[in-house]
Amino acid sequence: MISLQNVSVRLRDKEILQDISFNIDDGKNLIILGKSGSGKTVLIKTMIGLFTPDKGQIRIDGINTSTGDKSAVNGVMQKISMVFQNAALIDSFTVFQNVALPLYEREQHTDAEIHERVVKCLELVGLLNVLELYPSELSGGMRKRVGIARALIYEPKYIIFDEPISGLDPVTADEILFYMSEIIRTQEITTITITHDLQNLKQIGDTILFINDGRSTYYDSIERFSNSSDPAVKEFIR
Ligand SMILES: Nc1ncnc2c1ncn2[C@@H]1O[C@H](COP(=O)(O)OP(=O)(O)O)[C@@H](O)[C@H]1O
Ligand SMILES: [Mg+2]
Missing domain, CATH: 3.40.50.300 (P-loop containing nucleotide triphosphate hydrolases)
Known part of the structure:
Protein backbone atom coordinates (compact mmCIF):
# COMPACT_ATOMS: atom_id res chain seq x y z
CA MET A 1 0.00 0.00 0.00
CA ILE A 80 8.14 0.76 -8.15
CA SER A 81 8.61 1.07 -11.87
CA MET A 82 8.00 4.21 -13.94
CA VAL A 83 6.96 4.56 -17.55
CA PHE A 84 8.02 8.04 -18.53
CA GLN A 85 6.33 9.93 -21.33
CA ASN A 86 9.32 9.44 -23.59
CA ALA A 87 10.29 5.76 -23.73
CA ALA A 88 14.00 6.68 -24.10
CA LEU A 89 15.12 3.48 -25.82
CA ILE A 90 18.71 2.92 -26.83
CA ASP A 91 18.86 3.21 -30.63
CA SER A 92 21.79 0.82 -31.14
CA PHE A 93 20.12 -1.95 -29.09
CA THR A 94 17.46 -4.31 -30.39
CA VAL A 95 14.05 -4.50 -28.74
CA PHE A 96 15.21 -7.60 -26.86
CA GLN A 97 18.37 -5.87 -25.63
CA ASN A 98 16.50 -2.74 -24.58
CA VAL A 99 14.07 -4.72 -22.45
CA ALA A 100 16.79 -7.02 -21.08
CA LEU A 101 19.21 -4.23 -20.17
CA PRO A 102 18.02 -3.65 -16.57
CA LEU A 103 18.46 -7.39 -15.86
CA TYR A 104 21.96 -7.52 -17.36
CA GLU A 105 22.88 -4.54 -15.19
CA ARG A 106 21.85 -6.39 -12.04
CA GLU A 107 24.01 -9.39 -12.96
CA GLN A 108 21.79 -11.74 -10.97
CA HIS A 109 20.28 -13.80 -13.75
CA THR A 110 21.37 -16.46 -16.20
CA ASP A 111 20.91 -15.83 -19.92
CA ALA A 112 18.08 -18.36 -19.99
CA GLU A 113 16.26 -16.58 -17.16
CA ILE A 114 16.72 -13.24 -18.89
CA HIS A 115 15.40 -14.62 -22.15
CA GLU A 116 12.33 -16.06 -20.45
CA ARG A 117 11.52 -12.81 -18.64
CA VAL A 118 12.03 -10.61 -21.70
CA VAL A 119 9.78 -12.83 -23.78
CA LYS A 120 7.10 -12.77 -21.08
CA CYS A 121 7.18 -8.96 -20.83
CA LEU A 122 7.11 -8.45 -24.59
CA GLU A 123 4.22 -10.90 -24.83
CA LEU A 124 2.25 -8.72 -22.40
CA VAL A 125 2.49 -5.83 -24.87
CA GLY A 126 1.98 -7.94 -28.00
CA LEU A 127 5.51 -7.54 -29.35
CA LEU A 128 6.94 -11.04 -29.57
CA ASN A 129 7.41 -10.64 -33.32
CA VAL A 130 9.85 -7.72 -33.11
CA LEU A 131 12.56 -9.03 -30.73
CA GLU A 132 15.38 -8.43 -33.18
CA LEU A 133 14.26 -5.07 -34.58
CA TYR A 134 15.84 -1.73 -33.65
CA PRO A 135 13.82 1.20 -32.23
CA SER A 136 14.11 3.12 -35.52
CA GLU A 137 12.24 0.27 -37.21
CA LEU A 138 9.24 0.59 -34.90
CA SER A 139 6.16 2.82 -34.90
CA GLY A 140 5.66 5.32 -32.05
CA GLY A 141 3.09 3.05 -30.42
CA MET A 142 5.42 0.05 -30.58
CA ARG A 143 8.25 2.04 -28.99
CA LYS A 144 5.90 3.02 -26.21
CA ARG A 145 5.00 -0.65 -25.71
CA VAL A 146 8.69 -1.56 -25.53
CA GLY A 147 9.00 1.08 -22.78
CA ILE A 148 6.15 -0.61 -20.91
CA ALA A 149 7.75 -4.05 -21.34
CA ARG A 150 11.01 -2.69 -19.94
CA ALA A 151 9.16 -1.26 -16.92
CA LEU A 152 7.70 -4.72 -16.24
CA ILE A 153 11.02 -6.55 -16.34
CA TYR A 154 11.65 -6.48 -12.57
CA GLU A 155 8.12 -7.72 -11.85
CA PRO A 156 7.34 -4.48 -10.03
CA LYS A 157 4.61 -4.37 -7.43
CA TYR A 158 3.77 -0.81 -8.46
CA SER A 166 -0.68 11.90 -24.78
CA GLY A 167 0.65 12.87 -28.19
CA LEU A 168 -0.49 9.60 -29.80
CA ASP A 169 -3.05 9.33 -32.57
CA PRO A 170 -6.41 7.86 -31.43
CA VAL A 171 -5.79 4.38 -32.87
CA THR A 172 -2.37 4.08 -31.25
CA ALA A 173 -3.76 5.51 -28.00
CA ASP A 174 -6.46 2.82 -27.97
CA GLU A 175 -3.81 0.17 -28.53
CA ILE A 176 -1.75 1.38 -25.55
CA LEU A 177 -4.88 1.54 -23.37
CA PHE A 178 -5.75 -2.00 -24.43
CA TYR A 179 -2.36 -3.36 -23.32
CA MET A 180 -2.43 -1.33 -20.11
CA SER A 181 -5.86 -2.69 -19.25
CA GLU A 182 -4.72 -6.25 -20.04
CA ILE A 183 -1.73 -5.83 -17.75
CA ILE A 184 -3.99 -4.47 -15.01
CA ARG A 185 -6.43 -7.33 -15.51
CA THR A 186 -3.93 -10.19 -15.67
CA GLN A 187 -1.00 -9.14 -13.49
CA GLU A 188 -0.98 -8.53 -9.77
CA ILE A 189 0.05 -4.96 -10.12
N1 LIG B 1 12.53 20.66 -10.91
C1 LIG B 1 11.68 21.67 -10.76
N2 LIG B 1 12.06 22.81 -10.12
C2 LIG B 1 11.20 23.83 -9.96
N3 LIG B 1 9.92 23.82 -10.38
C3 LIG B 1 9.48 22.72 -11.01
C4 LIG B 1 10.33 21.59 -11.24
N4 LIG B 1 9.62 20.64 -11.89
C5 LIG B 1 8.38 21.18 -12.06
N5 LIG B 1 8.30 22.41 -11.54
C6 LIG B 1 7.08 23.27 -11.52
O1 LIG B 1 6.07 22.60 -10.83
C7 LIG B 1 4.79 22.89 -11.39
C8 LIG B 1 4.08 21.58 -11.69
O2 LIG B 1 4.78 20.88 -12.74
P1 LIG B 1 4.41 19.41 -13.20
O3 LIG B 1 4.27 18.55 -12.01
O4 LIG B 1 5.40 19.02 -14.21
O5 LIG B 1 2.97 19.65 -13.88
P2 LIG B 1 2.06 18.57 -14.61
O6 LIG B 1 0.79 18.54 -13.82
O7 LIG B 1 1.82 19.13 -15.97
O8 LIG B 1 2.78 17.27 -14.64
C9 LIG B 1 5.07 23.73 -12.62
O9 LIG B 1 4.82 25.07 -12.28
C10 LIG B 1 6.53 23.51 -12.91
O10 LIG B 1 7.10 24.63 -13.50
MG1 LIG C 1 3.47 16.11 -16.23
Whole structure:
Protein backbone atom coordinates (compact mmCIF):
# COMPACT_ATOMS: atom_id res chain seq x y z
CA MET A 1 0.00 0.00 0.00
CA ILE A 2 1.10 3.52 -0.81
CA SER A 3 -0.09 6.22 1.53
CA LEU A 4 0.45 9.97 1.38
CA GLN A 5 -0.51 12.10 4.34
CA ASN A 6 -0.68 15.88 4.03
CA VAL A 7 2.26 16.02 1.67
CA SER A 8 3.56 19.44 0.60
CA VAL A 9 6.45 20.02 -1.77
CA ARG A 10 8.40 23.22 -2.37
CA LEU A 11 10.74 23.58 -5.34
CA ARG A 12 12.94 26.65 -5.72
CA ASP A 13 11.02 28.37 -2.93
CA LYS A 14 7.71 27.84 -4.63
CA GLU A 15 4.96 25.73 -3.09
CA ILE A 16 4.19 23.23 -5.87
CA LEU A 17 2.06 20.74 -3.93
CA GLN A 18 0.00 21.44 -0.84
CA ASP A 19 -1.53 19.04 1.60
CA ILE A 20 -1.96 16.01 -0.67
CA SER A 21 -3.37 12.88 0.96
CA PHE A 22 -4.43 9.56 -0.54
CA ASN A 23 -4.03 5.80 -0.20
CA ILE A 24 -3.61 3.15 -2.86
CA ASP A 25 -4.36 -0.33 -1.64
CA ASP A 26 -2.58 -3.26 -3.25
CA GLY A 27 -4.16 -4.21 -6.56
CA LYS A 28 -5.91 -0.85 -6.96
CA ASN A 29 -5.50 1.53 -9.89
CA LEU A 30 -5.36 5.25 -9.26
CA ILE A 31 -5.78 7.88 -11.94
CA ILE A 32 -4.31 11.34 -11.43
CA LEU A 33 -6.03 14.06 -13.42
CA GLY A 34 -5.40 17.78 -13.66
CA LYS A 35 -4.48 20.58 -16.01
CA SER A 36 -0.98 20.87 -17.35
CA GLY A 37 1.29 22.44 -14.73
CA SER A 38 -0.94 21.46 -11.81
CA GLY A 39 1.77 19.34 -10.18
CA LYS A 40 1.02 15.77 -11.29
CA THR A 41 4.53 14.87 -12.41
CA VAL A 42 6.07 16.51 -9.35
CA LEU A 43 3.73 14.39 -7.23
CA ILE A 44 4.86 11.08 -8.69
CA LYS A 45 8.49 12.16 -8.73
CA THR A 46 8.11 12.88 -5.02
CA MET A 47 6.65 9.41 -4.50
CA ILE A 48 9.68 7.78 -6.11
CA GLY A 49 12.09 9.89 -4.11
CA LEU A 50 13.27 12.41 -6.72
CA PHE A 51 11.86 15.27 -4.60
CA THR A 52 11.53 15.39 -0.84
CA PRO A 53 8.31 16.53 0.82
CA ASP A 54 8.83 19.46 3.17
CA LYS A 55 5.68 18.55 5.07
CA GLY A 56 3.68 15.37 5.53
CA GLN A 57 4.71 11.81 4.97
CA ILE A 58 4.81 9.13 2.33
CA ARG A 59 4.63 5.47 3.30
CA ILE A 60 5.19 2.65 0.88
CA ASP A 61 4.41 -0.77 2.33
CA GLY A 62 4.70 0.82 5.75
CA ILE A 63 8.15 2.36 5.19
CA ASN A 64 8.34 6.13 5.64
CA THR A 65 10.34 7.23 2.59
CA SER A 66 11.82 10.29 4.35
CA THR A 67 12.67 8.87 7.75
CA GLY A 68 12.94 5.12 7.13
CA ASP A 69 16.38 3.55 7.15
CA LYS A 70 18.18 3.75 3.85
CA SER A 71 18.19 0.07 2.92
CA ALA A 72 14.49 -0.32 3.75
CA VAL A 73 13.66 2.74 1.63
CA ASN A 74 15.78 1.43 -1.25
CA GLY A 75 14.01 -1.90 -0.91
CA VAL A 76 10.52 -0.42 -1.34
CA MET A 77 11.64 1.93 -4.11
CA GLN A 78 12.76 -1.10 -6.10
CA LYS A 79 9.17 -2.31 -6.12
CA ILE A 80 8.14 0.76 -8.15
CA SER A 81 8.61 1.07 -11.87
CA MET A 82 8.00 4.21 -13.94
CA VAL A 83 6.96 4.56 -17.55
CA PHE A 84 8.02 8.04 -18.53
CA GLN A 85 6.33 9.93 -21.33
CA ASN A 86 9.32 9.44 -23.59
CA ALA A 87 10.29 5.76 -23.73
CA ALA A 88 14.00 6.68 -24.10
CA LEU A 89 15.12 3.48 -25.82
CA ILE A 90 18.71 2.92 -26.83
CA ASP A 91 18.86 3.21 -30.63
CA SER A 92 21.79 0.82 -31.14
CA PHE A 93 20.12 -1.95 -29.09
CA THR A 94 17.46 -4.31 -30.39
CA VAL A 95 14.05 -4.50 -28.74
CA PHE A 96 15.21 -7.60 -26.86
CA GLN A 97 18.37 -5.87 -25.63
CA ASN A 98 16.50 -2.74 -24.58
CA VAL A 99 14.07 -4.72 -22.45
CA ALA A 100 16.79 -7.02 -21.08
CA LEU A 101 19.21 -4.23 -20.17
CA PRO A 102 18.02 -3.65 -16.57
CA LEU A 103 18.46 -7.39 -15.86
CA TYR A 104 21.96 -7.52 -17.36
CA GLU A 105 22.88 -4.54 -15.19
CA ARG A 106 21.85 -6.39 -12.04
CA GLU A 107 24.01 -9.39 -12.96
CA GLN A 108 21.79 -11.74 -10.97
CA HIS A 109 20.28 -13.80 -13.75
CA THR A 110 21.37 -16.46 -16.20
CA ASP A 111 20.91 -15.83 -19.92
CA ALA A 112 18.08 -18.36 -19.99
CA GLU A 113 16.26 -16.58 -17.16
CA ILE A 114 16.72 -13.24 -18.89
CA HIS A 115 15.40 -14.62 -22.15
CA GLU A 116 12.33 -16.06 -20.45
CA ARG A 117 11.52 -12.81 -18.64
CA VAL A 118 12.03 -10.61 -21.70
CA VAL A 119 9.78 -12.83 -23.78
CA LYS A 120 7.10 -12.77 -21.08
CA CYS A 121 7.18 -8.96 -20.83
CA LEU A 122 7.11 -8.45 -24.59
CA GLU A 123 4.22 -10.90 -24.83
CA LEU A 124 2.25 -8.72 -22.40
CA VAL A 125 2.49 -5.83 -24.87
CA GLY A 126 1.98 -7.94 -28.00
CA LEU A 127 5.51 -7.54 -29.35
CA LEU A 128 6.94 -11.04 -29.57
CA ASN A 129 7.41 -10.64 -33.32
CA VAL A 130 9.85 -7.72 -33.11
CA LEU A 131 12.56 -9.03 -30.73
CA GLU A 132 15.38 -8.43 -33.18
CA LEU A 133 14.26 -5.07 -34.58
CA TYR A 134 15.84 -1.73 -33.65
CA PRO A 135 13.82 1.20 -32.23
CA SER A 136 14.11 3.12 -35.52
CA GLU A 137 12.24 0.27 -37.21
CA LEU A 138 9.24 0.59 -34.90
CA SER A 139 6.16 2.82 -34.90
CA GLY A 140 5.66 5.32 -32.05
CA GLY A 141 3.09 3.05 -30.42
CA MET A 142 5.42 0.05 -30.58
CA ARG A 143 8.25 2.04 -28.99
CA LYS A 144 5.90 3.02 -26.21
CA ARG A 145 5.00 -0.65 -25.71
CA VAL A 146 8.69 -1.56 -25.53
CA GLY A 147 9.00 1.08 -22.78
CA ILE A 148 6.15 -0.61 -20.91
CA ALA A 149 7.75 -4.05 -21.34
CA ARG A 150 11.01 -2.69 -19.94
CA ALA A 151 9.16 -1.26 -16.92
CA LEU A 152 7.70 -4.72 -16.24
CA ILE A 153 11.02 -6.55 -16.34
CA TYR A 154 11.65 -6.48 -12.57
CA GLU A 155 8.12 -7.72 -11.85
CA PRO A 156 7.34 -4.48 -10.03
CA LYS A 157 4.61 -4.37 -7.43
CA TYR A 158 3.77 -0.81 -8.46
CA ILE A 159 3.88 0.79 -11.87
CA ILE A 160 3.44 4.50 -12.63
CA PHE A 161 2.48 5.74 -16.09
CA ASP A 162 3.03 9.43 -16.78
CA GLU A 163 0.70 10.47 -19.63
CA PRO A 164 0.96 7.15 -21.48
CA ILE A 165 -1.22 8.18 -24.41
CA SER A 166 -0.68 11.90 -24.78
CA GLY A 167 0.65 12.87 -28.19
CA LEU A 168 -0.49 9.60 -29.80
CA ASP A 169 -3.05 9.33 -32.57
CA PRO A 170 -6.41 7.86 -31.43
CA VAL A 171 -5.79 4.38 -32.87
CA THR A 172 -2.37 4.08 -31.25
CA ALA A 173 -3.76 5.51 -28.00
CA ASP A 174 -6.46 2.82 -27.97
CA GLU A 175 -3.81 0.17 -28.53
CA ILE A 176 -1.75 1.38 -25.55
CA LEU A 177 -4.88 1.54 -23.37
CA PHE A 178 -5.75 -2.00 -24.43
CA TYR A 179 -2.36 -3.36 -23.32
CA MET A 180 -2.43 -1.33 -20.11
CA SER A 181 -5.86 -2.69 -19.25
CA GLU A 182 -4.72 -6.25 -20.04
CA ILE A 183 -1.73 -5.83 -17.75
CA ILE A 184 -3.99 -4.47 -15.01
CA ARG A 185 -6.43 -7.33 -15.51
CA THR A 186 -3.93 -10.19 -15.67
CA GLN A 187 -1.00 -9.14 -13.49
CA GLU A 188 -0.98 -8.53 -9.77
CA ILE A 189 0.05 -4.96 -10.12
CA THR A 190 -0.92 -1.69 -8.49
CA THR A 191 -0.93 1.23 -10.90
CA ILE A 192 -0.94 5.00 -10.92
CA THR A 193 -1.71 6.64 -14.24
CA ILE A 194 -1.47 10.33 -15.00
CA THR A 195 -3.68 11.25 -17.90
CA HIS A 196 -5.69 14.00 -19.57
CA ASP A 197 -7.94 11.54 -21.30
CA LEU A 198 -11.44 11.35 -19.83
CA GLN A 199 -12.76 8.77 -22.29
CA ASN A 200 -11.29 5.50 -21.09
CA LEU A 201 -10.80 5.96 -17.37
CA LYS A 202 -12.57 2.76 -16.34
CA GLN A 203 -10.24 0.62 -18.44
CA ILE A 204 -7.25 1.70 -16.41
CA GLY A 205 -8.47 2.85 -13.03
CA ASP A 206 -10.92 2.76 -10.18
CA THR A 207 -10.25 5.97 -8.26
CA ILE A 208 -9.48 9.54 -9.33
CA LEU A 209 -7.24 12.03 -7.63
CA PHE A 210 -7.77 15.43 -9.21
CA ILE A 211 -5.09 18.06 -8.70
CA ASN A 212 -5.72 21.75 -9.25
CA ASP A 213 -2.88 24.17 -8.76
CA GLY A 214 -1.05 21.83 -6.40
CA ARG A 215 -4.06 20.93 -4.29
CA SER A 216 -6.26 17.88 -4.44
CA THR A 217 -9.87 18.94 -4.91
CA TYR A 218 -11.37 15.55 -5.73
CA TYR A 219 -10.42 12.12 -4.45
CA ASP A 220 -13.16 9.56 -5.02
CA SER A 221 -14.56 7.06 -7.51
CA ILE A 222 -14.59 7.50 -11.28
CA GLU A 223 -18.40 7.23 -11.21
CA ARG A 224 -18.88 10.28 -8.99
CA PHE A 225 -16.33 12.45 -10.78
CA SER A 226 -18.73 13.87 -13.33
CA ASN A 227 -21.11 14.94 -10.55
CA SER A 228 -18.45 16.75 -8.53
CA SER A 229 -19.42 20.26 -7.49
CA ASP A 230 -15.77 21.36 -7.39
CA PRO A 231 -15.42 24.33 -9.77
CA ALA A 232 -12.02 23.19 -11.07
CA VAL A 233 -13.36 19.70 -11.83
CA LYS A 234 -16.37 21.21 -13.59
CA GLU A 235 -14.12 23.33 -15.73
CA PHE A 236 -11.85 20.36 -16.47
CA ILE A 237 -14.63 18.08 -17.72
CA ARG A 238 -16.57 20.77 -19.55
N1 LIG B 1 12.53 20.66 -10.91
C1 LIG B 1 11.68 21.67 -10.76
N2 LIG B 1 12.06 22.81 -10.12
C2 LIG B 1 11.20 23.83 -9.96
N3 LIG B 1 9.92 23.82 -10.38
C3 LIG B 1 9.48 22.72 -11.01
C4 LIG B 1 10.33 21.59 -11.24
N4 LIG B 1 9.62 20.64 -11.89
C5 LIG B 1 8.38 21.18 -12.06
N5 LIG B 1 8.30 22.41 -11.54
C6 LIG B 1 7.08 23.27 -11.52
O1 LIG B 1 6.07 22.60 -10.83
C7 LIG B 1 4.79 22.89 -11.39
C8 LIG B 1 4.08 21.58 -11.69
O2 LIG B 1 4.78 20.88 -12.74
P1 LIG B 1 4.41 19.41 -13.20
O3 LIG B 1 4.27 18.55 -12.01
O4 LIG B 1 5.40 19.02 -14.21
O5 LIG B 1 2.97 19.65 -13.88
P2 LIG B 1 2.06 18.57 -14.61
O6 LIG B 1 0.79 18.54 -13.82
O7 LIG B 1 1.82 19.13 -15.97
O8 LIG B 1 2.78 17.27 -14.64
C9 LIG B 1 5.07 23.73 -12.62
O9 LIG B 1 4.82 25.07 -12.28
C10 LIG B 1 6.53 23.51 -12.91
O10 LIG B 1 7.10 24.63 -13.50
MG1 LIG C 1 3.47 16.11 -16.23
